[in-house]
Amino acid sequence: MTSDQFIGFLLLEEPNVRMVVAGTLLLCGMAALVGCFTFLRKRSLVGDAVSHSVLPGICMAFLLSGEKNPIILLLGALATGLLSLILMEVLSRNRLTRPDTAISLMLSFFFGLGILLLTYIQHQGNAAQAGLDKFIFGKAASITEADLRLFLFSGIFITASVAILLRGFYLISFDEDFARATGFPIKFLRLSLSVLTVWTVAIGIQAVGVVLMAALLITPALAARFWTHSIGRMLVIAALFGMIAGYTGSFVSYLAPAMPTGPWIVVMATFIAIVSMFLAPGRGLLARWNTRSKNREKTLLENILKLFYQIGEKSGQLQGNILEEDLLNHRAFGHDELRKGLKRLTSKNLLESNLLTYRLTNQGLLEAQRIVRLHRLWELYLQRYLHLEPDHVHDDAEAMEHVITPEIEAQLELILGNPETDPHNTIIPPKA
Amino acid sequence: MIINVQDPSLEAHNLTVIYHRKPVLWNIDFSLPKGEIIGIMGPNGAGKSTLIKAILELAPLNSGYSKIFGKSLNEVRKKVSYIPQRQTIDWDFPASVSDVVMMGRYPSLGLFKRITKSDREIVRLALEQVNMTEYANRQISQLSGGQQQRVFLARALAQQADLYLLDEPFVGVDASTEAAIMQLLRTMKNEGKTIVVVHHDLHTAAEYFNWLVLINASLIASGPTEKVFTDELLRNTYSGKLTVLSQVGDVMREQNFPVREK
Numbered sequence: 001m002t003s004d005q006f007i008g009f010l011l012l013e014e015p016n017v018r019m020v021v022a023g024t025l026l027l028c029g030m031a032a033l034v035g036c037f038t039f040l041r042k043r044s045l046v047g048d049a050v051s052h053s054v055l056p057g058i059c060m061a062f063l064l065s066g067e068k069n070p071i072i073l074l075l076g077a078l079a080t081g082l083l084s085l086i087l088m089e090v091l092s093r094n095r096l097t098r099p100d101t102a103i104s105l106m107l108s109f110f111f112g113l114g115i116l117l118l119t120y121i122q123h124q125g126n127a128a129q130a131g132l133d134k135f136i137f138g139k140a141a142s143i144t145e146a147d148l149r150l151f152l153f154s155g156i157f158i159t160a161s162v163a164i165l166l167r168g169f170y171l172i173s174f175d176e177d178f179a180r181a182t183g184f185p186i187k188f189l190r191l192s193l194s195v196l197t198v199w200t201v202a203i204g205i206q207a208v209g210v211v212l213m214a215a216l217l218i219t220p221a222l223a224a225r226f227w228t229h230s231i232g233r234m235l236v237i238a239a240l241f242g243m244i245a246g247y248t249g250s251f252v253s254y255l256a257p258a259m260p261t262g263p264w265i266v267v268m269a270t271f272i273a274i275v276s277m278f279l280a281p282g283r284g285l286l287a288r289w290n291t292r293s294k295n296r297e298k299t300l301l302e303n304i305l306k307l308f309y310q311i312g313e314k315s316g317q318l319q320g321n322i323l324e325e326d327l328l329n330h331r332a333f334g335h336d337e338l339r340k341g342l343k344r345l346t347s348k349n350l351l352e353s354n355l356l357t358y359r360l361t362n363q364g365l366l367e368a369q370r371i372v373r374l375h376r377l378w379e380l381y382l383q384r385y386l387h388l389e390p391d392h393v394h395d396d397a398e399a400m401e402h403v404i405t406p407e408i409e410a411q412l413e414l415i416l417g418n419p420e421t422d423p424h425n426t427i428i429p430p431k432a
Numbered sequence: 433m434i435i436n437v438q439d440p441s442l443e444a445h446n447l448t449v450i451y452h453r454k455p456v457l458w459n460i461d462f463s464l465p466k467g468e469i470i471g472i473m474g475p476n477g478a479g480k481s482t483l484i485k486a487i488l489e490l491a492p493l494n495s496g497y498s499k500i501f502g503k504s505l506n507e508v509r510k511k512v513s514y515i516p517q518r519q520t521i522d523w524d525f526p527a528s529v530s531d532v533v534m535m536g537r538y539p540s541l542g543l544f545k546r547i548t549k550s551d552r553e554i555v556r557l558a559l560e561q562v563n564m565t566e567y568a569n570r571q572i573s574q575l576s577g578g579q580q581q582r583v584f585l586a587r588a589l590a591q592q593a594d595l596y597l598l599d600e601p602f603v604g605v606d607a608s609t610e611a612a613i614m615q616l617l618r619t620m621k622n623e624g625k626t627i628v629v630v631h632h633d634l635h636t637a638a639e640y641f642n643w644l645v646l647i648n649a650s651l652i653a654s655g656p657t658e659k660v661f662t663d664e665l666l667r668n669t670y671s672g673k674l675t676v677l678s679q680v681g682d683v684m685r686e687q688n689f690p691v692r693e694k
Contacts, residue, residue, distance in 0.1 A: 040525065040526070042522075164543075164544070165543065167538060167541070167543055167544075168543050171535060171538060173525070174521070174522075174525050174527060174532075174535070175516065175521055175535070177485075177490055177514070177516045177520065178514060178516055178535070178587075179538075180488075180489075180490055181488045181490060181509075181512070181514035182509060182510075182514070182538065182539040182591075183506070183509040183510075183539065184538070184539075184543075185543075225526065228526065229526050229527070229528065229571040229573075230526060230527075230528070230531075231526050231527070231531075234526050
């Protein structure tokens with residue numbers, strides 16, 4: 001590819017490119033919007049089955065009309081998509097099959113039927129059929145002006161419907177029984193959501209095809225969920241992610257017209273989801289690792305301070321100079337780990353280093369007393385209220401001393417009545 | 433021992449519910465007073481939750497009907513508040529505490545009306561009543577079981593109903609929340625509200641409720657606690673005397689028999 005081609009695409013210079021990009025953005029955006037509710041209502045697999053079920057509808061619409069009018073094909077798709085949805089519902093509600101069986105039964109039946117019809121059409125010798133197979137894997141490059149008009153209308157209608165019915169969709173996704181008890185029009189809301197979903201699918205398969213359509217519904221929603229706890233923001237972010245994936249997909253479709261677009265869009269969407277999984281604040285993996293390593297550091301630093309205090313307790317000099325080796329003799333720290341900890345503590349001004357020795361600063365002493373105090377209070381609590389033997393309380397207290405908040409400390413003081421010694425009869429340092 | 437009342441808050445007439453051809457509730461017929469805290473009790477699988485659901489038309493009725501404040505459910509929906517079992521909800525849902533409590537305003541807002549200042553004020557007060565003000569913006573997945581239950585209660589309060597139906601509100605809840613909820617229910621009772629609680633803990637029943645309904649598929653007793661909370665009635669409720677009934681149910685299911693001849 002030349003850089004001219006690349007820039008040409010970015011600037012949307014060719015009318016054809018503009019059309020394809022606009023079409024893909026529209027359908028990826030609306031799929032993500034509707035997909036948020038599919039995702040929140042835990043209907044991901046239903047979405048997949050419905051996507052596969054629109055294929056026979058498209059084929060039948062073509063067979064009956066003999067032309068590829070997008071509106072007629074859409075109607076056909078809506079018909080079998082909804083039929084499949086209703087059949088799944090009937091099968092599982094009447095306990096004829098389990099829900100998962102109903103889903104896979106309908107998915108394979110309708111998709112099988114679709115493939116049969118498609119094969120039949122292809123062998124019929126009707127020249128107009130060329131390109132129908134794009135519905136299996138999708139081909140954004142083949143979006144026509146008539147398609148685009150339909151997409152635009154659908155996009156506006158679907159977005160507006162979601163905006164208008166948002167409160168209802170939100171409520172039935174969270175607590176359907178409550179919604180029903182309060183007299184919300186559940187049947188209407190469920191039907192609307194179903195129609196919007198099938199409609200979106202019927203449009204979306206132009207770009208990604210029936211096989212991968214479910215990913216376009218679910219993946220942006222999944223990715224967006226990592227970034228926010230608000231439904232409004234989730235909808236916007238999902239639509240945005242969907243569009244980014246769609247844009248990339250249509251770019252590929254432009255460069256290599258023989259390439260199916262669907263897989264590219266899906267790969268991109270999944271990439272966004274994986275990145276979200278790692279980077280999202282709070283819920284993301286990185287954030288979790290970060291918290292864990294912070295916790296680990298806190299534990300290490302507090303353990304070192306505690307050791308200074310314990311050694312000082314024995315020698316009678318709480319702020320005496322202590323060698324690294326002494327510390328290692330008293331507690332099984334890793335050598336590097338201890339070094340790192342001592343360095344951190346010195347930089348935090350809790351320790352003072354003096355050639356080879358370290359001593360607690362005034363501030364460090366206070367902190368060490370606090371930790372030892374929590375440790376011993378907790379030991380006492382375990383002994384008194386959980387009736388553990390004095391020689392069984394230490395390990396547990398070792399872990400708890402790092403998490404006890406000032407509020408919990410106050411509660412401990414209250415129920416233990418400001419005790420002076422712990423179960424091992426050592427003195428509990430007073431509160432600073 | 434089935435005591436009926438004049439001008440009831442809630443009445444059921446010949447309620448029968450059959451799930452998948454297996455009877456769950458047989459011919460339940462009672463009337464409950466207004467302004468009391470009422471316990472619905474019975475062993476596991478007695479149909480306690482189903483009874484509430486049947487009254488709210490969440491479970492399919494096979495025969496009979498119920499009335500609330502003398503009217504059909506559709507006429508008084510806004511005066512009825514339902515608190516489902518906390519465990520039936522996925523709490524990892526994109527919503528904050530105040531989002532959920534605001535759902536209590538949805539019945540009067542309907543699908544389209546805008547949220548007003550007074551709605552927000554009602555939500556704020558409801559959160560205050562359950563002691564959850566400082567959690568208003570907290571994401572609901574971070575709440576403990578007791579806090580989740582308080583949020584549900586606040587949502588019900590925000591509905592400003594007259595009849596409250598609570599399904600097992602004390603399951604998986606810490607002692608302090610249980611006490612706080614009871615305190616609140618008593619305050620609501622003093623304001624003239626009627627509160628119906630599905631409950632299974634016999635130890636606290638006498639202390640919590642002024643009126644008791646004992647069921648085990650059929651109605652065993654309904655009346656003031658001091659009259660109903662007797663060894664004999666409790667034994668009738670909790671002992672397996674109804675095994676014949678459930679056997680009949682099994683046969684009906686196997687052979688596809690209808691419950692009522694038509």
